[in-house]
Amino acid sequence: MGGRGASSRSAARVKEQTMQNRRQQANRNRIDKSIQSYEKQIRRHEDKVRNPEKYADSWKNMSSQEREGLLKHWQHEIETQRGNIRKAEERKKGMK
Secondary structure (H helix, E strand, C coil): CCHHHHHHHHHHHHHHHHHHHHHHHHHHHHHHHHHHHHHHHHHHHHHHCCCCHCCCCHHHHHHCHHHHHHHHHHHHHHHHHHHHHHHHHHHCCCCC
């Protein structure tokens, strides 16, 4: 009878470990998906910087100060997303 209880506890530990592994993998997958989204946003904003007239209908009518402000905003967005990627990678590293 004692052996059967130990076997039961062992099976429960294996099951719990399996569930924990699945949760951790799901978390890693969510982080990877976030990173991909951040990278996509970076590419989009880099294209905005390269081709502003494509994204700002009134680009030609903007003053140089307005243009500079918009370009600066897009650059800031790129840096923000890069920071988000760094944070996500750190969270991923911290996982077992």
